[in-house]
Amino acid sequence: MQISSRFSVAVHVLSLLALQQEDDVLLTSERMAGSVNTNPVVIRRLLGQLKKAGLVEVRPASGGTFLTRQPAAISLLDVYRAVEVVGEGQLFSVHDKPLQACLVGRNIQSALDATLQRAQNALEQVLAGVTLQQVTTEIMSQENLKN
Amino acid sequence: MQISSRFSVAVHVLSLLALQQEDDVLLTSERMAGSVNTNPVVIRRLLGQLKKAGLVEVRPASGGTFLTRQPAAISLLDVYRAVEVVGEGQLFSVHDKPLQACLVGRNIQSALDATLQRAQNALEQVLAGVTLQQVTTEIMSQENLKN
DNA sequence: CTTGCTGTAACTATTGTGGTTACAGCTATA
DNA sequence: TATAGCTGTAACCACAATAGTTACAGCAAG
Secondary structure: OOEOOHHHHHHHHHHHHHHOOOOOOOOOHHHHHHHHOOOHHHHHHHHHHHHHOOOEEEOOOOOOEEEOOOHHHOEHHHHHHHOOOOOOOOOEOOOOOOOOOOHHHHHHHHHHHHHHHHHHHHHHHHHHOOEHHHHHHHHHHHHHHOO | OOEOOHHHHHHHHHHHHHHOOOOOOOOOHHHHHHHHOOOHHHHHHHHHHHHHOOOEEEOOOOOOEEEOOOHHHOEHHHHHHHOOOOOOOOOEOOOOOOOOOOHHHHHHHHHHHHHHHHHHHHHHHHHHOOEHHHHHHHHHHHHHHOO
């Protein structure tokens, strides 16, 4: 199955935060929801996870959300982990309880484990190598291509 | 979300086929289901996909399944693709229809695309580098560790 | 004190997964 | 040629995750 769009939505939201101007209008969950094209509650749930991961600070009642770090100090892996699309080391699900009386059954899990772990790490290392800063830069450069 | 266990089950089944002895009893879907600890229909559905991908040959009514290639010529990426856990280039799902009137909204998809593609490729290349032969070798060596 | 926003619970529809029963169709073999 | 046994597949179920929605309590700032 596919990795939840929570991840891409989170990057979208963080990009909005990274690009927000000080003197700009307040970025409320409703505004962000408009840009993402979803429901404000979906955004608020997401912000809850990003907050829990220490990536953003949300002003409780008055509204407004801000990054706690520079965009260059936030990797996509941080985001990926924050939204918990996949638990640590669990990208692949492996069938449990294979027949222990069978040669293959009792060894398949450990035989596969190292490879699956490496595959997952390979994916995560790519995400670790890209920062929010790079994403917003890419957004601006995509924008320029259109002119 | 996690990648379906169809993948690990497929590797399990293919390992059984790779290790089967000529003069051994017939490997029916029921036998394989026993080793995997699931239902025979689940196995037959899976074999249908592996057959479609040209990895195995199934004898229709009399029973019995066989690899069409040497285990060394089957990579885990072949298996991964065969069971269609993830469509080509679609490991990450990205929210569609973001607000086009917004700078971030109209550029986020193309800004993320290359990175997500690279991440997925990284994962797949690890799988491409491991063959069924290596898996069965690992199974035997895990077995030996237990003695 | 009121306005407006966040935080969260609760419910829904949709989708993918994996298990199960049932049965048609075929093939090797007796 | 009859039959036993296996495959192929449809149909259904339970379960879990996702994403959208309504509703509302709580609170902070003006």
